[in-house]
Amino acid sequence: MKEYALGLYEKAMPANLPWREKLKAAQEAGYDYLELSIDDSEEKISRLDMPKKERLSMVRMMYEEGMPIRTMCVSALTKYSIGNDKPDYEKRGMEILEKSIGLAEDLGIRVVMIPGYDVYYEESTLETKRRYLENLKAGTKMAERAGVTLGLETMENEFMNNVEKAMKYVVLCGSNYLKVYPDLGNLTNAAHLYQADVLEDLELGRGNITSLHLKETLPGKYREVPYGTGHVDFEAAIAKAWEMGIRRYVTEFWYRGSENWREDLHFAHDMMAGILDKQTGK
Numbered sequence: 056m057k058e059y060a061l062g063l064y065e066k067a068m069p070a071n072l073p074w075r076e077k078l079k080a081a082q083e084a085g086y087d088y089l090e091l092s093i094d095d096s097e098e099k100i101s102r103l104d105m106p107k108k109e110r111l112s113m114v115r116m117m118y119e120e121g122m123p124i125r126t127m128c129v130s131a132l133t134k135y136s137i138g139n140d141k142p143d144y145e146k147r148g149m150e151i152l153e154k155s156i157g158l159a160e161d162l163g164i165r166v167v168m169i170p171g172y173d174v175y176y177e178e179s180t181l182e183t184k185r186r187y188l189e190n191l192k193a194g195t196k197m198a199e200r201a202g203v204t205l206g207l208e209t210m211e212n213e214f215m216n217n218v219e220k221a222m223k224y225v226v227l228c229g230s231n232y233l234k235v236y237p238d239l240g241n242l243t244n245a246a247h248l249y250q251a252d253v254l255e256d257l258e259l260g261r262g263n264i265t266s267l268h269l270k271e272t273l274p275g276k277y278r279e280v281p282y283g284t285g286h287v288d289f290e291a292a293i294a295k296a297w298e299m300g301i302r303r304y305v306t307e308f309w310y311r312g313s314e315n316w317r318e319d320l321h322f323a324h325d326m327m328a329g330i331l332d333k334q335t336g337k
Contacts, residue, residue: 062305084320088125095134103154138173138187171215195230206236240270266303
């Protein structure tokens with residue numbers, strides 16, 4: 056049996072690709088599972104209202120293709136942040152969180168990743184931070200009932216850009232169903248900003264990290280940096296994560312219209328699987 060699982064972020068593939076084709080493409084590239092995206096577009100948010108019959112069809116499709124969906128990225132909570140001063144945005148954010156947990160329960164998704172923002176487009180204040188914590192505690196109760204783990208993603212702003220800051224909320228919520236799902240690229244940028252050590256920061260999450268997003272970045276640039284052209288030390292970070300008992304990883308990158316996107320999937324998989332295989336002694 057394989058000693059680790061390597062997942063693929065859904066947005067690495069064309070958005071208009073049918074579900075079965077997405078599962079096939081991930082399987083053909085060698086991945087072990089797919090990470091579902093719920094971003095702030097109405098098309099993606101509408102997935103949360105998927106009828107039961109369609110949910111059952113999705114589960115059957117996963118089994119038929121041998122490619123499960125096992126994590127979910129709910130970046131819709133960037134716009135509809137749960138610390139928001141606007142009551143309608145806060146309310147919708149909590150509805151999205153509750154429905155995401157329900158969809159995860161039905162599809163067999165293990166981890167629902169939520170962005171570490173009290174607010175994003177608005178100003179962060181003591182009140183937005185208090186509201187975020189209050190609603191996060193409510194969200195963990197939902198997760199506990201469903202048996203689904205929430206993972207706080209480390210982001211690019213001051214509120215939660217490293218594991219140390221995310222662990223504050225893990226401690227304050229005190230739930231076995233709230234953990235940290237770090238983005239290695241964002242951690243690297245935070246470490247560069249603070250002149251800190253990425254590996255030391257990861258250590259602060261020992262026993263509380265669900266999985267690791269493997270994303271390339273550059274100082275001040277957080278997205279769309281091709282693998283191998285940034286400053287993330289994947290070798291060192293994966294070795295540290297492995298020593299800490301982390302066995303689930305996701306390559307995070309985006310499809311941007313390239314005709315060679317299938318080759319991009321293979322490249323990302325082979326690069327990260329090569330590093331992970333070294334940890335197993337293969």
